[in-house]
Amino acid sequence: MEVAEIQPWLFRVEPYEAESLSHFLGRFRRANDLTPTGLGKAAGFGGAIARWEKFRFNPPPFRQQLEALATVVGVDADRLAQMLPPAGVGIKMEPIRLCAACYTESPCHKIEWQFKATNRCYRHKLHLLSECPNCGARFKIPALWIDGHCQRCFMRFTEMVNYQKSVEV
Incomplete structure (x- = not known):
C-alpha cells in the first residue's frame, strides 16, 4: 500500500484595506505558527520574507515570488502587490510610523x-x-x-x- 503525501493546511488570513505587506505577513505567520524562514520555504524562495517584513524592497518582489506567496497565503498576487509601495515611491524603513x-x-x-x-x-x-x-x-x-x-x-x-x-x- 502506498502512503499518499500529506499536504499541510494553513489558516487563511484576510488582508485589511491598504494594509502593509509587513503587517499582513506577520498576521499570517502568527495564525499559522510560522517563522519568516518557514513561510519563505513554503513559498519556495527562502529569506525574502524577513526582508519584506522590514520594508526592504530592493530588489522589489518579483511577480513569480508574489504568485508563489499568493498560493501559500491564499490571497491573489495582485492584492499582495497592492500591499507594496507603488513603483517610484520612496519608502522609509525606519522609523515605523502610525496613525x-x-x-x-x-x-x-x-x-x-x-x-x-x-x-x-x-x-x-x-x-x-x-x-x-x-x-x-x-x-x-x-x-x-x-x-x-x-x-x-x-x-x-x-x-x-x-x-x-x-x-x-
Whole structure:
C-alpha cells in the first residue's frame, strides 16, 4: 500500500484595506505558527520574507515570488502587490510610523505611513507617531505587532490617538 503525501493546511488570513505587506505577513505567520524562514520555504524562495517584513524592497518582489506567496497565503498576487509601495515611491524603513486614529478604525499598519513623502495622516489631519507617546519607545516592525500596543509599556495604539497633534492647514 502506498502512503499518499500529506499536504499541510494553513489558516487563511484576510488582508485589511491598504494594509502593509509587513503587517499582513506577520498576521499570517502568527495564525499559522510560522517563522519568516518557514513561510519563505513554503513559498519556495527562502529569506525574502524577513526582508519584506522590514520594508526592504530592493530588489522589489518579483511577480513569480508574489504568485508563489499568493498560493501559500491564499490571497491573489495582485492584492499582495497592492500591499507594496507603488513603483517610484520612496519608502522609509525606519522609523515605523502610525496613525492611531486610522488604527482605531482598522487595526493594521498602512503602507502609505512609510512613504518618504508622507508625514501626516491626510484622512484625519494628524501627524504620524513614530514612537510611543507614553514611554518613547520606537515602534517595532508591523510584522511584530501582536495585540496593537507598545511592546515596552503596553499602551494600546487606540489610546495613542489622544497624543497625536493636529496638522496646521
